Amino acid sequence: MAKPMEQITWQELEIGAVVTEVGSARQYHTGSWRSERPVVNKDQCIKCGVCWLFCPDISIVRAAEGHFEADLTYCKGCGICAKECPVGCITMVGEEE
Ligand code: SF4
Ligand code: SF4
Structure with missing residues (x-):
């Protein structure tokens, strides 16, 4: 029988969201956390790279x-790129849409 939650120590918890092996961060597909995704209007994009510069996930x-x-495999949907884009060509869209 599994232990009640209050009896489990931190040493027994499974490691989560921790890079335990060099070069393994790519295996965390953080895009599965997302509720909204950024959609770029390619025709309006001036190719300045500001979104690339500000994205905290290098996505x-x-x-x-x-x-x-x-890159939707890693984008967490924080919306920073949409906020920082100087021409406003990134729209955050709900994943259900
Ligand atoms: S800034 Fe946020 S929303 Fe934009 S690509 Fe990066 S993680 Fe996704
Ligand atoms: S910040 Fe906006 S205009 Fe600049 S590259 Fe990104 S999407 Fe294009």
């Missing part, structure tokens, strides 16, 4: 056409 990548977009 912004440069697309082949030169504009920037979110």
Whole structure:
């Protein structure tokens, strides 16, 4: 029978969201936490890279056409890129939409 929660010590907890092996951070697919995702209007993007600079998760990548977009495997949907984009071409859209 499993122990009641109040009897479990911190040493028995499973390690979560901790990088235990060098180079393993890529295995954390943090995009599964997201409730909203950034959608870039490619036609309005001036390719300045400000979104890339501000993204705290290094989730912004440069697309082949030169504009920037979110890598949804890692983007947590914080909305910072949308807030900082100088031309306002990033819209946060609910994941259900
Ligand atoms: S929403 Fe947040 S995590 Fe996702 S690309 Fe924009 S700044 Fe990065
Ligand atoms: S900040 Fe906005 S205009 Fe600049 S690269 Fe990102 S999406 Fe494009």
